[in-house]
Amino acid sequence: QVQLVESGGGLVQAGGSLKLSCAASGRTFNSYVMGWFRQAPGKEREFVATINWSGASTVYADSVKGRFTISRDNAKNTVYLQMNSLKPEDTAVYYCAADRNSLTTTVWAPAYDYWGQGTQVTVSS
Numbered sequence: 001q002v003q004l005v006e007s008g009g010g011l012v013q014a015g016g017s018l019k020l021s022c023a024a025s026g027r028t029f030n031s032y033v034m035g036w037f038r039q040a041p042g043k044e045r046e047f048v049a050t051i052n053w054s055g056a057s058t059v060y061a062d063s064v065k066g067r068f069t070i071s072r073d074n075a076k077n078t079v080y081l082q083m084n085s086l087k088p089e090d091t092a093v094y095y096c097a098a099d100r101n102s103l104t105t106t107v108w109a110p111a112y113d114y115w116g117q118g119t120q121v122t123v124s125s
Helices: none
Strands: 004-007 010-013 018-024 033-039 046-051 058-060 068-073 078-083 092-099 119-124
Touching: 004 092, 018 033, 018 092, 018 119, 033 068, 033 078, 046 068, 046 078, 058 068
Parallel strands: 010 119
Antiparallel strands: 004 018, 018 078, 033 046, 033 092, 046 058, 068 078, 092 119
16 A cells, blocks of 8 residues: 655745645555646646656646656655646646556556545645
8 A cells, every 4th residue: 555645735826836745655656657636626637747667757738848847756755746837727736646557657547546635736816
């Protein structure tokens, strides 16, 4: 069993930055594909970014490409999401997820086996 705990959310003005962290328990973290998803009020959960086990391969949603950066530190069992140039439409609960089976990055939420509890990000205009 893997437990994921997100942190780093908060309130920020448009144009500002936040860095989310997701700490994972378990000794096999470095073999998992990791992803970030988000869910805004009244909307479905959507893909944000994903990273493979080594960090060499990343994929981003078009809406965040060029503004967000996903990274990981396998020694610390942690994955990060650096969010720059934030917009009000980025307001959502952000979830970290772990995929223990995929061999590479995946944007498909059902592929992920473990999910964190979420952290709120609010961007004011």
